[in-house]
Amino acid sequence: MKGELRMVLTSAESGPSDTRVRFSVVSALLAVVVMVAACSSGSSGSSSGGATVTGGTATLALPAGTTPDFIFPLVDGAHYSVANIEQFQRLMWRPLYLYGNNGKPTVNQASSLAETPVFSDNNTSVTITLKPYKWSDGQPVTSRDLTFLFNLLQANKANWAAYLPGDIPDNVKAVQVQNAQSFKLVLEHSVAPAWFQANQLSQLMPIPQHAWDRTSANGAVGDYDTTPTGAKAVYDFLISQAKQQTSYATNPLWQVVDGPWKLTDYRTDGYAAFVPNPTYSGSVKPKLTKFIEQPFTTEEAELNVLRSGGVDYGYLPQSDVSQAQALEGQGYTFSPWVSWGINYSPFNFANPTVGPIFKQLYFRQAMQMIIDQNGFVKNLFKGYGWPTNGPVPVKPDNPYVSSYVKSGPYKFNPTQAANTLKSHGWTIHPDAVSECTGDCGPGVAPGAKLEFSLIYASGDPIVSQEVQAWKSAAAQAGIRLDISGAPFNQVIADAAPCTPGQKCSWQIVYWGGGWLYGVNPYPVGDQQFQCGAGANFGSYCDNTNDANIKAVETQPGLDAMTKYEDYLSLQLPVLWIPYRPYQLSMIKKTLHGVDQSPILSLTPEDWSLTK
Incomplete structure (x- = not known):
């Protein structure tokens, strides 16, 4: 993947x-x-x-x-x-906490820039002590480098791809510098420490204030970041420099690093x-x-x-x-190479024609029962893969996935899928188009058809085989899938979340991959399954799910995670598809x-x- x-x-x-x-x-x-x-x-x-x-x-x-x-x-x-x-970037600049260790999605404390965070005041504050690192020009990495980063984030958060309203930096009430190596974040509310470290603190990467706090290449370094206007000017300057790819290996800005590596050659083809x-201060030096x-x-x-x-x-x-x-x-x-992710195919709940059908849980259950996950793994992936049964990855082995999600609540069974639809008002026509002739649920009009367009990312023969097998099984249950392939970028562009008043023509999409819990390794789906989230392509919205996500982010322990994933596994905000390395x-x-x-x-x- x-x-x-x-x-x-x-x-x-x-x-x-x-x-x-x-x-x-x-x-x-x-x-x-x-x-x-x-x-x-x-x-x-x-x-x-x-x-x-x-x-x-x-x-x-x-x-x-x-x-x-x-x-x-x-x-x-x-x-x-x-x-x-x-x-690329993390070879040169290290975050407070680097995740991924011995094949597990856990913190690599030895390669992290800070000591283990200390939470206090009922988890409404956290104290972080930096390890004694130095920048490559000999200057120490200090708390000022963190406040520099934080000031730039606060003034330019709308431009930061990782920004999610309510998360960093919104959930920090104050940054209190205690000394050159230590600072405290006073939070807006109590948080779950494991989630906050993995999904918030791991995104913070101190950057060299003594070298980068400037508004022009020839201008003096100052404390411009301490005002919103100045922070915007500094950000704009650094962005302008980052657009000059041919100077990546020679620009003095990018030579000031605290990670184990310095860029010595870069070409616009990606070399x-x-x-x-x-001067790398980490415990493991390059060999x-x-x-x-x-x-x-x-x-x-x-x-x-x-x-x-x-x-x-x-x-x-x-x-x-x-x-x-x-x-x-x-x-x-x-x-x-097993990655920390899940695979799925979104429904467009905002589609004015078929959205009401997608909102019926029984329909989503029937659709899930026509996905032969074990068959895909055995016959298409040749054993190199595993089912996705919910929002938490099954592999690599981890403490987050529940026994319920491991087992998978929905098994491949086209006959049961057809019976489920029949019991909810549909007249089933195998290998044809079924129609609603009874009470098919709120918003589903009599005469509605079980016929849907499915756009998938072309280019990978395995994805094409998945979709063809999916279409064949759907036909057995009286569901017609009109499939069409398109380039990956087009599929993603077409599947953008719909806004009120916008024409939303897509119905089901499958880009052939899924979601990686990369820089957010604590596997809660606030970015893709929460109401209004930026990567919630299908506009799925469930208040119970939102409350469960909030609990995961605020309650210590794994009980809230189990409740969240078990609920979403059953509710099917998307169709779960098997995952590959x-x-x-x-x-x-x-x-x-x-x-x-x-x-x-x-x-x-x-x-x-x-x-």
């Missing part, structure tokens, strides 16, 4: 590809001949016993057609992608080369002398380089997974220490080479 966003949308088009919406893009999972551990996702690398090399260069193959193209950490919506955040930051991100325009081009041994860390296109065994014989290890990684056996983070972040400072 190549490509993901803060919310991460997943596109299923060719190979590892990244979407601008933090949705998890699905790329790459058919495993045909290779009977290797189907869903391994933790640390990978060589099992050979060669001598460790001092230094060396490791090359990573970027997803085809997906490249980093924005360097400023306060990312706008047009650049909100895994390629820019997890796999990026990094060298170790000699390599250079790390390269190599772009590719097509999967075929990447596969040719992979066959020649030209990349240390690449991937197999799903259509070529049968070559994994041969590549293992050439010194690679096959390792599917982010990519089918091929990693050289001479490359060690690779942790395939489910958050999709990269930590090449952990890597080393052997002969």
Whole structure:
């Protein structure tokens, strides 16, 4: 599923590809001949016993057609992608808390910029102590760098892609600096500590006030950020610099970093080369002398380089997974990269014609019963996948998913789907169009038809096969699906949430991927399932669900999470579709220490080479 966003949308088009919406893009999972551990996702690398090399260069193959193209950490919506955040910016600048550790969606405390947060006052305040890090120019990372970030966020939050009304920075009443290394956030209300750390504090990335608090390239550094007008001017200047891609590796602004890597070469085709930051203060220092991100325009081009041994860390296109065994014989290890996400297909509840039908729970239940999740995994994914049964991922193993969601309340059963519709006023015509001849629910007019348009992202043969199987099963239950394919970007554009008075023609969409809980690793669906949320494409709205989400964000423990996910699993705000790995990684056996983070972040400072 190549490509993901803060919310991460997943596109299923060719190979590892990244979407601008933090949705998890699905790329790459058919495993045909290779009977290797189907869903391994933790640390990978060589099992050979060669001598460790001092230094060396490791090359990573970027997803085809997906490249980093924005360097400023306060990312706008047009650049909100895994390629820019997890796999580019965070190599150079570290957030307070970095998530993804040993193949789990948990905090990587060793690589985080701050000590464990301390909550107090009934969880209405939190004290954060920075570790003794330095910027690459020798200046210390201090609380002032955090207030600088916060001031820019407050003045420009409408431009920040991660902004959700009511969340950071809205839920912070005051930032109280205690000393150069410590500050307290006084919150508007009590919060659940685990949620606040994972989904709020992990988004805060201190930036160098002593170098970036300026309004022009030649102007003096000042405290401009301390006024809204000044903060806007600073933000505008930094954004203008970030648009000058050709200067990424030479602009003095971007050379001031606190992460383990400095950018030494960047090309507009997406090629990026990094060298170790000699003043990096983290506990794990880079062992390599250079790390390269190599772009590719097509999967075929990447596969040719992979066959020649030209990349240390690449991937197999799903259509070529049968070559994994041969590549293992050439010194690679096959390792599917499991990401922290779910897959689904939204209904358009705001559609004036079929929206009233979609609002009937019994109808959504019938639709879910025609999705053969286990069959898709076995026959289409060749075992490399798993069902999605609710808003919380089933894999990798985690403490959040409930036993109810693991089991899945809806099983594949077209006959039961037809009977469910029949019992609610529909006259069923298998392999034809059924119609409403009784009481089919509020807003559903007599004579309404069970015929719907389904637009899906073309380009991935597996997605096409899913949709065809879905259409066939629907016909058995008397539901006609008129399917049509379109490019991924068009599908996402067409599926935008509808606003009052807007003509909303789309009915059901499937982009072939789903959602990655990337920079929001605590898996609560406020961004995609809450009333009015920006990524709530189908305009689903349920007050009970909103209350459950609020409880997850304010009540410590997992009881609220269980209540939330069990309710939404049953209510079907979307159709749950099985999920596939982010990519089918091929990693050289001479490359060690690779942790395939489910958050999709990269930590090449952990890597080393052997002969």
